Amino acid sequence: MSELIAGTSADADGAFKGAVLHDTRRSPLWLKPLEAVSALLMLNITVLLLVGVISRYLFNQSLVWSDEVVSISFIWLTMLGAAIAVHRNEHLRLGLFVDLLPPRLREFVHAFALVAIAAVLLALVGPAIDYARDEWFIHTPALDLPNTFRVSSIAFGFIAMLALIVQYAGRSARKLDLALAVLLVAAVAGLCWHFSPQLMKLGTANIGLVLIGFAAVCLVAGVPIAFCFGIGAVCYLAFTTHVPLTVVIGRMDEGMSSLVLVSVPIFVLLGCILDATGMGKAIVDFLGSLLGHVKAGMSYVLLGSLFIVSGISGSKVSDMATVAPALFPEMKRRGHKPREMVALLATGAAMADTVPPSIVLIVLGAVAGVSIAGLFQAGFVIAMVLLAVLLVLARWKARHEDMSHTQRAPMQMVGRFLLIAAPALVLPFLIRAAVGEGVATATEVSTVAVVYALFVGQVMYGGIGLRKFYDMLVETAALSGVVLLVLGSASAMAWSITQSGVVQHLSGFMTTLPGGWVGFMAVTILVFVALGCLLEGLPAVLLLAPIMFPIAHKLGINDVHYAMVIVCAMNIGLMMPPIGVGFYIACRIGDAPPDEVIGAIWPYLIALLVGVLIIAAVPGITTLAL
Numbered sequence: 001m002s003e004l005i006a007g008t009s010a011d012a013d014g015a016f017k018g019a020v021l022h023d024t025r026r027s028p029l030w031l032k033p034l035e036a037v038s039a040l041l042m043l044n045i046t047v048l049l050l051v052g053v054i055s056r057y058l059f060n061q062s063l064v065w066s067d068e069v070v071s072i073s074f075i076w077l078t079m080l081g082a083a084i085a086v087h088r089n090e091h092l093r094l095g096l097f098v099d100l101l102p103p104r105l106r107e108f109v110h111a112f113a114l115v116a117i118a119a120v121l122l123a124l125v126g127p128a129i130d131y132a133r134d135e136w137f138i139h140t141p142a143l144d145l146p147n148t149f150r151v152s153s154i155a156f157g158f159i160a161m162l163a164l165i166v167q168y169a170g171r172s173a174r175k176l177d178l179a180l181a182v183l184l185v186a187a188v189a190g191l192c193w194h195f196s197p198q199l200m201k202l203g204t205a206n207i208g209l210v211l212i213g214f215a216a217v218c219l220v221a222g223v224p225i226a227f228c229f230g231i232g233a234v235c236y237l238a239f240t241t242h243v244p245l246t247v248v249i250g251r252m253d254e255g256m257s258s259l260v261l262v263s264v265p266i267f268v269l270l271g272c273i274l275d276a277t278g279m280g281k282a283i284v285d286f287l288g289s290l291l292g293h294v295k296a297g298m299s300y301v302l303l304g305s306l307f308i309v310s311g312i313s314g315s316k317v318s319d320m321a322t323v324a325p326a327l328f329p330e331m332k333r334r335g336h337k338p339r340e341m342v343a344l345l346a347t348g349a350a351m352a353d354t355v356p357p358s359i360v361l362i363v364l365g366a367v368a369g370v371s372i373a374g375l376f377q378a379g380f381v382i383a384m385v386l387l388a389v390l391l392v393l394a395r396w397k398a399r400h401e402d403m404s405h406t407q408r409a410p411m412q413m414v415g416r417f418l419l420i421a422a423p424a425l426v427l428p429f430l431i432r433a434a435v436g437e438g439v440a441t442a443t444e445v446s447t448v449a450v451v452y453a454l455f456v457g458q459v460m461y462g463g464i465g466l467r468k469f470y471d472m473l474v475e476t477a478a479l480s481g482v483v484l485l486v487l488g489s490a491s492a493m494a495w496s497i498t499q500s501g502v503v504q505h506l507s508g509f510m511t512t513l514p515g516g517w518v519g520f521m522a523v524t525i526l527v528f529v530a531l532g533c534l535l536e537g538l539p540a541v542l543l544l545a546p547i548m549f550p551i552a553h554k555l556g557i558n559d560v561h562y563a564m565v566i567v568c569a570m571n572i573g574l575m576m577p578p579i580g581v582g583f584y585i586a587c588r589i590g591d592a593p594p595d596e597v598i599g600a601i602w603p604y605l606i607a608l609l610v611g612v613l614i615i616a617a618v619p620g621i622t623t624l625a626l
Contacts, residue, residue, distance in 0.1 A: 079157025081481025255491025277457030532573020
């Protein structure tokens with residue numbers, strides 16, 4: 001999920017920028033209580049899940065009511081976090097095309113993006129209130145509470161985001177630009193409304209004309225991806241069907257409410273703890289002492305560290321931010337070129353994205369109905385295949401490396417580093433074993449991992465202060481809101497595409513491709529590499545998974561095998577210049593100009609692509625681990 005932290009990619013050369021809303025100098029006073037509430041909700045979810053695990057495994061009693069409290073807390077955390085993320089500049093948007101515009105035109109496009117966001121939120125506030133009112137008659141089984149207490153969070157979140165946007169627009173955009181943008185949006189909406197009877201007769205053509213067209217225009221204009229998906233779904237349903245917009249709210253609710261997804265904020269919190277305590281650095285130091293003296297040794301350490309650390313944090317940005325500062329100075333001292341180091345960092349992070357706990361795998365499993373335990377089991381093996389191809393390339397590139405001035409670390413030093421790193425090294429294997437053996441679900445093991453990391457960090461790695469921990473809880477809420485709002489809006493857009501009937505046509509075309517399942521796999525890799533560049537990885541998966549998995553199933557492709565292929569292909573696109581957001585994040589973390597890194601990264605991307613082709617062509621690599 002690391003690729004979703006848009007604020008880290010906001011340099012001038014980035015393809016993706018943070019949301020158009022950013023003014024931390026003028027934080028609204030009313031946002032402070034929302035941050036405090038979100039921190040309490042995050043703490044409440046973690047404690048309740050842990051209590052539930054303890055009660056079930058030690059006392060053989062299930063706390064039925066706890067799941068309902070967690071569900072209510074979770075959706076409120078999501079919507080409050082999404083509002084906080086709007087203010088903190090952490091919603092993803094595509095800034096590549098906006099940055100190419102002349103300054104004066106860019107200002108108007110900025111105003112248009114703000115108005116478009118405000119328009120879709122305004123269109124959804126009423127249906128969200130109606131949806132909450134309708135849910136009053138549905139009661140939770142254990143607590144007997146009206147479901148309105150849970151789903152009213154959606155309307156509240158929309159109103160909070162709308163207030164932030166209006167407030168920011170008044171300060172950041174010219175009044176003339178705002179007026180023209182309002183007129184443009186109103187004119188387009190008015191024309192679509194006027195011609196809606198004709199649009200309804202177009203059938204599946206509406207998908208390209210209204211749903212994808214509007215979403216694509218807004219994406220190019222810099223509207224955050226979550227809102228682009230919402231705009232596409234709202235325009236399609238409002239102008240080409242008689243379906244009420246409460247359906248959009250219902251699909252968003254369903255997309256964001258699965259208890260499996262509760263592990264997303266828990267693993268985000270785990271990544272924050274990893275960074276704050278220095279557990280990741282301990283692993284890097286140990287691997288450096290063990291392998292640093294061999295040819296290509298530091299490249300091995302870099303890739304091995306990413307592999308292991310990813311198994312703790314589940315976050316690519318966290319992985320890269322942990323490993324790069326610890327290794328790059330020594331690698332530079334040994335003569336490694338910055339462009340090669342950043343290229344290896346970026347592709348190594350892409351390689352490690354299937355190592356459990358992977359937030360992408362958790363979300364994909366929830367959306368596509370694939371076993372998360374199976375994804376975790378296979379993900380470890382798949383990452384090893386990609387690790388192997390990168391290790392071979394790194395060794396070949398280091399064939400002329402001068403090791404004459406490098407000494408092997410004394411075994412006493414290696415042992416000391418191992419002793420320090422041991423508690424951190426245990427954690428990824430603990431997570432994988434617990435989920436793979438069925439001892440705990442992904443959600444439960446994430447809570448246990450957080451408590452373990454907090455305890456070990458406090459005892460062995462310096463601990464975390466209360467203020468720092470509070471900031472981590474708020475940051476977790478914001479990042480989780482980003483992930484889950486994209487998930488909710490993508491669910492609404494994917495449902496709209498499905499209802500249009502285009503999926504049936506696509507299924508018929510895909511199942512008749514030359515080469516059968518092999519041809520379908522080839523097309524899948526191309527599609528997800530391209531969408532990994534354009535949409536960022538997770539939104540691409542969320543949008544297409546409900547469409548592509550049924551086709552794969554018809555062709556007899558194992559669900560876990562197919563999931564591994566699309567996640568790996570997506571990650572290649574994520575790191576592929578000149579658009580892939582992960583590429584620019586790696587450049588920023590590694591402090592290297594993107595123009596220099598572009599030439600160095602292609603051999604590593606080709607190596608990853610070879611690995612993906614092997615994984616796709618040999619299903620046994622995936623299914624062997626199941």
